[in-house]
Amino acid sequence: MKQVRRLAVETSCCSRVGLKRGPWSPEEDEVLASFMQREGEGQWRTLSMHAGLHHCCKSCRLRWMNYLRPSIKRGHITTDEEELILRLHRLLGNRHDARLSRWSLISRRIPGRTDNEIKNYWKTHLSKKLIKQGIDPRTHKPFASSSSTTPDYPAVNPNPIAKEAIVGATGEDDHFRCSDDLNFLSEWFAEVNQAGDELFSGLIFDSFSNHVDDIILMQEQTNNSCSAWFDFESSL
DNA sequence: AACTCCTTCAACCGCCCGCAG
DNA sequence: TCTGCGGGCGGTTGAAGGAGT
Known part of the structure; x- marks a missing residue:
């Protein structure tokens, strides 16, 4: 075949x-x-x-x-862009199940930069920079702890977050993929909302890049292999 | 100056997916 | 359901240029 x-x-x-x-x-x-x-x-x-x-x-x-393409930005990656790449890679490229690295998803969040450019920059600059700092570029955790097989976060997310907040993360509801997983995601968030923690209940995602860290935190406090995360990431 | 090694990044490769017929 | 095509993706390669000796 x-x-x-x-x-x-x-x-x-x-x-x-x-x-x-x-x-x-x-x-x-x-x-x-x-x-x-x-x-x-x-x-x-x-x-x-x-x-x-x-x-x-x-x-x-x-x-x-x-x-x-006319929209391509030439020249060096700025420190702001570098910071955003690091944060987005931490969010989208650190999957525990070794799926794809999501360069295209990352590049879409950085205007004027291509997936190829970001991929090269990551490989030649950022991954080395992290290694020098003693951080595993794959997991964004210190090398000593990244080898641990037991995650230090709970399997069920104790933090609530409104589904509307997630859908609004891109500012465009139609970016959210329509699939059976969406129902699962809704149920999952409903379940999560009942957990009682109010940490994220009032969060409004008016600008994705301003809240990457919040989403990373949520991700780390959930099971990273959860299919809902895969669906959520795909919607970005 | 000449040579080797290293780094960078544009381009290619192989694979995959969605869609139409 | 199967097949072929168009398009997209991440991984890899290799030429070019810089750094070091």
Whole structure:
């Protein structure tokens, strides 16, 4: 099955004879940028042929998304951005079940920065910085305690939080994925609300980045493997 | 100056998912 | 239900340039 799927990909645009690999020339950038401004994003497969480019569809998409888009912010990552990356990685990238690192989710919260850029910055700067500080970049906990197999937080969240507060975290209700898990999440929050702790009951998530730390705290006080968290993160 | 090693990051690779037919 | 396609994702690679000797 996988073999068939891979074959399907390879027989699409990426296996065309005469495709060019490697760095893009300024002329190719110009062709791609003007084509994108004229036609808009999408139809990557046919784009390379229609635009007269000799890079494959994926290469065109990557070049546009990571380098040529007008919204891309060039230059060094600022300390504010670095701080936000650290906090978001702690929230989204420290899954105990070793799922994906969520670079795209993190990048969406940092205007003008791409997932590739953040991924590289994390690998070359931030993870090393944390290691120097004696912190495991995977778990954001000190190395000594990160090896512990028994979590130091309760399996059931003792802290209440209104479902509306979570839904409002993005400021847009329709960002919240509609699925069966949403019902589970609602029940879970209802259960959590009955726990009696008023710590988060009045919290209003008007701006996500202002409350990352609150959400991290909540996450640490719940079971990280809970599927509700996965759903919540996906909604961000 | 010449060489080696290290770091950075653009680009590629392989895989996966959603959707349409 | 199956298959192919378009698109997206995280992981990896390798060229280029800087630092060190």
